[in-house]
Amino acid sequence: MSYTSRMFLYIGMLIVLLTGMMLLSFNTATDIVVSGSRDHLRHAAMRKQESLRAQGEKLLSYSNIIANDLRLQEYLFITIELDADKDGLTSYYDRQFGSLQIDSHVIFSENGDILYGEENTALVDALKDNRSGRNRGQFYFITPSGPVMVVVQPITYEGEVLATSAVASVLGNSWLKQQEGMSDEHLMFFESDNRLTWSSNPYFLGFKIDSDKHVMLAGDRTFYLHKVSMPAWAGDLPDLWFATSETRLLGMLNRYRNWAYAFSLLGSMTVLLLGWLMVRNFRRPLAQLMEATEAMVHGRLPNLDRRESRTELDLLLNRFADVLDALRREKNKVRKAHRKLQETAITDSLTNLHNRRYLQEVTPGLFAQVERDRRYLTAVLLDLDFFKAINDEYGHLGGDAVLVHFSRVLKHNSRANDHLFRIGGEEFLILNVAESPDESVALAEKIRELVSQSPANYQGVNIPITVSAGISCCSGHLGEGSLSRLMRSADKALYEAKANGRNRVVSHQSCEKASDSARRRKPGSSLSLVRDRRKPS
Numbered sequence: 001m002s003y004t005s006r007m008f009l010y011i012g013m014l015i016v017l018l019t020g021m022m023l024l025s026f027n028t029a030t031d032i033v034v035s036g037s038r039d040h041l042r043h044a045a046m047r048k049q050e051s052l053r054a055q056g057e058k059l060l061s062y063s064n065i066i067a068n069d070l071r072l073q074e075y076l077f078i079t080i081e082l083d084a085d086k087d088g089l090t091s092y093y094d095r096q097f098g099s100l101q102i103d104s105h106v107i108f109s110e111n112g113d114i115l116y117g118e119e120n121t122a123l124v125d126a127l128k129d130n131r132s133g134r135n136r137g138q139f140y141f142i143t144p145s146g147p148v149m150v151v152v153q154p155i156t157y158e159g160e161v162l163a164t165s166a167v168a169s170v171l172g173n174s175w176l177k178q179q180e181g182m183s184d185e186h187l188m189f190f191e192s193d194n195r196l197t198w199s200s201n202p203y204f205l206g207f208k209i210d211s212d213k214h215v216m217l218a219g220d221r222t223f224y225l226h227k228v229s230m231p232a233w234a235g236d237l238p239d240l241w242f243a244t245s246e247t248r249l250l251g252m253l254n255r256y257r258n259w260a261y262a263f264s265l266l267g268s269m270t271v272l273l274l275g276w277l278m279v280r281n282f283r284r285p286l287a288q289l290m291e292a293t294e295a296m297v298h299g300r301l302p303n304l305d306r307r308e309s310r311t312e313l314d315l316l317l318n319r320f321a322d323v324l325d326a327l328r329r330e331k332n333k334v335r336k337a338h339r340k341l342q343e344t345a346i347t348d349s350l351t352n353l354h355n356r357r358y359l360q361e362v363t364p365g366l367f368a369q370v371e372r373d374r375r376y377l378t379a380v381l382l383d384l385d386f387f388k389a390i391n392d393e394y395g396h397l398g399g400d401a402v403l404v405h406f407s408r409v410l411k412h413n414s415r416a417n418d419h420l421f422r423i424g425g426e427e428f429l430i431l432n433v434a435e436s437p438d439e440s441v442a443l444a445e446k447i448r449e450l451v452s453q454s455p456a457n458y459q460g461v462n463i464p465i466t467v468s469a470g471i472s473c474c475s476g477h478l479g480e481g482s483l484s485r486l487m488r489s490a491d492k493a494l495y496e497a498k499a500n501g502r503n504r505v506v507s508h509q510s511c512e513k514a515s516d517s518a519r520r521r522k523p524g525s526s527l528s529l530v531r532d533r534r535k536p537s
Contacts, residue, residue: 011275015268022264026257037246038224045226045242048188051179052228052240055169056138056149062100063151063167069096073157080109080162090116103148104168107155115163123168126150140237146172146198147190147237176200185245187223192238209241222247289320301328348422350400351407359421359429363483366419369433370475376514378440378473380430381490382410382447385466385502387426398458402465405456413447429490436518437473437511444469444505452503466503470494473511 066072075089089107093116097105106117106124114124126141126148138151150168154161169175171190180188180200189199196207209216209225216223223243230237295302304321308314346358354362370377384390384406391399403426410420410428421429432440448467455462470493472486489508497506 007275007278011271014271018267018271019264022260022267026260029253029256037244037249041224041226041242041244044186044244045228048179048228048240048242052171052230055171055175056151056231059102059149059151059167059169060138060153062097062102063153063165065100066097066105066165066167067153067155072096073155073162076107076115076155076162077157079115086115100167101169102167103170106166107163108166109163110161120168123148123150123166127152127166138231140235142237143170143172146170146175172198173200173202180242184221185249187243188228188241189243190238190240197238211239216243220247221245289317292320292324301331351403351422353407353410353420353422353428355421356423359423359431360483362419363431366431366433367482373433374475375433375435376437376473376475376518377486378430378432378434378437378471378511378514379486379490380432380440380444381470381472381487381494382428382430382444382467383469383494383498384426385468385498390463390465394458394461394463398463401458402456402463405454406451406465406467409447409450409454413443413450415443418443429487437471437507437514438518440471440473441505441507441511444471448503448505468494468497468502469505470497470508471505471511472508473514475514475517 071092072089075092078084079086079089093105093107104117104120104123106120106127107115108124108127109115112128117123122141122143126139127150130139130141137153138149140147140149142148148168148170150166152164152166155163155165176188176190176198177200180186182201184201184203187200187204189196189204191197191209191211194208194211196205196209199205204218207216207218211225214225214227216225223245225241225243228240228242230240292302292304301324304317304324306318306321346354346361348355366377369375384402387399387402390402394401403422406428407420407422410430414420414430415432417432417434419431421431423429430440430443432443434440448469451465451467455464457463470490472489472493474482474486489510493506493508497504500506
């Protein structure tokens with residue numbers, strides 16, 4: 001069979017398939033809407049019931065997080081037993097739990113004193129009026145904003161009940177909108193006295209429903225309703241309903257039927273037109289091959305789509321696509337090898353930290369960032385104490401083990417914006433752009449303490465090590481030789497640390513000036529950390 005004959009055969013089969021799919025889809029849609037709408041409504045209501053249960057579980061998990069927080073328990077003990085001020089408790093709670101997705105929270109002591117959340121008057125009044133709900137752990141109450149779900153849980157400290165925590169979430173219009181969204185086809189609402197009191201769509205507030213027939217009429221639309229089951233402890237809470245508009249669905253189905261007929265006709269005509277164009281343009285694969293070869297002449301490797309057909313032209317196109325894929329793979333290998341060589345050139349092979357070459361590349365950008373953002377560039381120069389003695393006692397392999405151990409300590413405790421370098425022997429460098437040099441001083445002191453507390457291990461032997469650090473700072477580009485000046489200042493501070501007994505952090509006077517300037521920019525900041533950090537006695 002020729003290429004043209006097969007093409008017309010495929011076109012005829014495609015037209016039959018397209019028409020049959022259109023008719024089948026219309027009949028199937030009719031069955032789904034007419035016979036399956038009620039089942040859909042019932043299952044949707046069950047999902048909403050699960051959402052309500054999930055809301056209660058989420059609120060309970062928040063309550064557990066709060067009640068089991070040890071720091072909060074200590075603050076409560078200090079506030080209640082030692083009669084301390086509540087400001088510390090309030091500040092800690094706002095800082096620790098302010099991001100929890102709860103609408104209100106109250107903490108009250110065993111004798112009824114409000115320790116936190118006095119401004120949540122509605123919740124406070126509800127707790128006073130609902131003592132049984134407090135004992136039971138969960139209850140609801142009604143506010144103008146909507147029904148409120150409350151979870152009550154005692155807070156214990158060392159086996160004794162100190163206070164009780166109550167967290168609440170409002171199930172009003174906003175919560176209903178989160179569950180269902182702003183839709184004219186589906187509604188989720190609370191009903192009281194056969195009227196919508198809170199709804200996912202505020203347009204329908206106040207409409208009446210027929211709770212016996214489970215129907216609501218809203219203009220020219222008819223909604224069918226299904227009640228969402230509430231937990232047994234919900235009390236006299238208004239009924240929660242889920243509704244869907246079958247009128248709109250049937251209207252959509254009628255429009256779909258008209259579109260189905262139109263698309264069947266249009267699709268048949270389109271397929272005929274496309275088939276004629278494809279037959280006329282059967283030489284298209286040749287044009288693709290010409291375009292691909294032209295792109296290769298200019299150094300590009302284009303993507304060619306493979307064809308399922310087995311004509312000579314399609315086989316040739318697929319073979320050419322295989323050649324392009326092979327060339328693309330080889331090009332990727334060369335690119336990866338080049339990238340690996342670049343990484344090797346700027347990385348220390350023993351510690352996998354950056355080397356001096358990368359230091360020269362990265363510092364111009366850091367100085368530019370300092371000038372642009374009006375920040376400070378700090379250099380923390382670290383040198384392992386008595387490293388030569390370690391080499392003499394344990395050999396060069398032992399010394400390498402110490403260097404690797406120290407580099408791991410640097411990696412695990414540095415920050416995301418820290419640049420780590422091994423600049424030679426046992427000397428390491430940390431560069432950082434920060435608002436205040438105090439951050440780098442604190443980091444250097446932290447690393448010094450960790451190194452002194454974690455000896456390196458070589459062949460089962462623990463090698464105790466310490467490190468000395470010198471810190472220098474600058475607040476802008478210092479012109480030619482900026483890096484050299486920064487390093488010389490750090491080296492002077494490091495020399496002072498070594499001279500004063502090692503195992504300490506010393507800051508250059510440039511950091512003291514930078515720290516003072518940073519505090520003037522932020523008058524409320526704490527005292528500077530920039531000073532000589534000596535070895536603890």
